[in-house]
Amino acid sequence: xxxxxxxxxxxxxxxxxxxxxxxxxRLFVYFAEAENKLPxxxxxxxxxxxxxQRRLWLGITxxxxxxxxxxxxxxxxxxxxxxxxxxxxxxxxxxxxLYAYHLFLHKIFKQQQINKIQxxxxxxxxxxxxxxxFLIAIVFLVxxxxxxxxxxxxxxxxxxxxxxxSAIRTYKNFREQKELTVTNKKPDNNNxxxxxxxxxxxxxxxLRMCGTxxxxxxxxxxxxxxxxxxxxxxxxxxxxxxxxxxxxxGWPAFxxxxxxxxxxxxxxxxxxxxxxxxRCAHCDSxxxxxxxxxxxxxxxxxxxxxxxxxxxxx
Ligand SMILES: [Zn+2]
Numbered sequence: 001x002x003x004x005x006x007x008x009x010x011x012x013x014x015x016x017x018x019x020x021x022x023x024x025x026r027l028f029v030y031f032a033e034a035e036n037k038l039p040x041x042x043x044x045x046x047x048x049x050x051x052x053q054r055r056l057w058l059g060i061t062x063x064x065x066x067x068x069x070x071x072x073x074x075x076x077x078x079x080x081x082x083x084x085x086x087x088x089x090x091x092x093x094x095x096x097x098l099y100a101y102h103l104f105l106h107k108i109f110k111q112q113q114i115n116k117i118q119x120x121x122x123x124x125x126x127x128x129x130x131x132x133x134f135l136i137a138i139v140f141l142v143x144x145x146x147x148x149x150x151x152x153x154x155x156x157x158x159x160x161x162x163x164x165x166s167a168i169r170t171y172k173n174f175r176e177q178k179e180l181t182v183t184n185k186k187p188d189n190n191n192x193x194x195x196x197x198x199x200x201x202x203x204x205x206x207l208r209m210c211g212t213x214x215x216x217x218x219x220x221x222x223x224x225x226x227x228x229x230x231x232x233x234x235x236x237x238x239x240x241x242x243x244x245x246x247x248x249x250g251w252p253a254f255x256x257x258x259x260x261x262x263x264x265x266x267x268x269x270x271x272x273x274x275x276x277x278x279r280c281a282h283c284d285s286x287x288x289x290x291x292x293x294x295x296x297x298x299x300x301x302x303x304x305x306x307x308x309x310x311x312x313x314x
Contacts, residue, residue: 013068030045038300044297046115053109086147087146239302252303288302
């Protein structure tokens with residue numbers, strides 16, 4: 001009876017331990033990815049991830065790891081001498097490996113808590129899969145109780161690792177195409193005859209030649225009707241009236257975009273200033289600039305030319 005009670009407690013603590021081991025590296029990945037965001041956004045995200053990391057790691061994962069040790073060792077007397085149970089010896093080897101992995105994650109946790117980033121998001125994604133491998137190896141050993149079938153298991157495991165690695169790589173490529181980062185690459189989009197035909201002279205000068213309209217003259221700087229603001233070049237939806245505010249600068253200002261994927265941010269060193277240019281991610285039209293003197297919650301000010309926007313009623 002006692003044995004079954006302890007076995008149940010052991011399984012419960014294994015489940016919660018693995019929950020922590022699976023989710024913790026995800027939080028490491030998110031934290032590392034936030035590194036590429038604009039400073040204000042980065043700080044909000046990373047502070048939040050640090051809180052989540054502390055709760056998950058110290059509140060769930062560590063207590064579970066200790067519970068596994070206590071309940072697991074209380075079961076050992078039922079398998080004595082342990083040399084009669086080769087599968088169990090092998091399992092214990094994996095468990096030792098799992099504790100080593102736990103301590104390795106603890107090291108990353110300590111580093112991220114003080115804003116140190118040692119591993120790239122890609123490496124962290126790979127690290128994330130290590131607990132999957134341990135889980136498969138341990139469950140197969142416990143269920144089959146046969147070291148020989150471990151050999152087949154291991155072959156399967158290596159195939160699984162290969163599949164996981166290629167899945168991670170495919171995902172990484174997919175993400176790289178969509179990820180929002182500030183770049184200093186400026187595609188040459190100024191001499192496009194199609195755009196000249198499509199836009200008015202004034203629109204062409206600003207959207208395609210990165211010009212700026214005169215302040216207090218655009219149609220939207222003092223316009224606050226509800227609705228969506230789309231790109232005047234392609235109709236892609238960029239901002240909503242909910243994040244629009246009066247910055248006093250004479251240009252429309254928003255403190256956030258509908259989706260960060262809808263715009264592209266480019267380092268702009270023209271006019272002797274270091275600014276961040278905002279472009280439509282869809283048609284690459286110039287929209288304006290983003291500054292870090294905006295209101296809460298983002299602290300950002302997207303300063304956009306009226307002529308680059310088209311207001312759509314809700
Ligand atoms: Zn566009």
